Amino acid sequence: MACGRCGGLVVPHDLAYDGICSATALRCLACGDLTDAVILEHRAHWREPYPEANPKPFDPTSGTGAPLA
Ligand SMILES: [Zn+2]
Helix, strand or coil, X not given: CECCCCCCEEEEEXXXXXXXXXXXXXXXXXXXXXXXXXXXXHHHCCCCCCCCCCCCEXXXXXXXXXXXX
């Protein structure tokens, strides 16, 4: 399996949270990216935080985005 960030080789990695609970994640041998089911679920539902506070700049080709101040 390949890493979603760098394309490196990922291997199973056991996580021990408190000595009682544990889970298995995937760790990239090249960049160290650690991914488990919870991280994948959050990435699938990620959205731009506070889009009204950081409007996209005006794009003259499409006419979308916030007008220049
Ligand atoms: Zn990687």
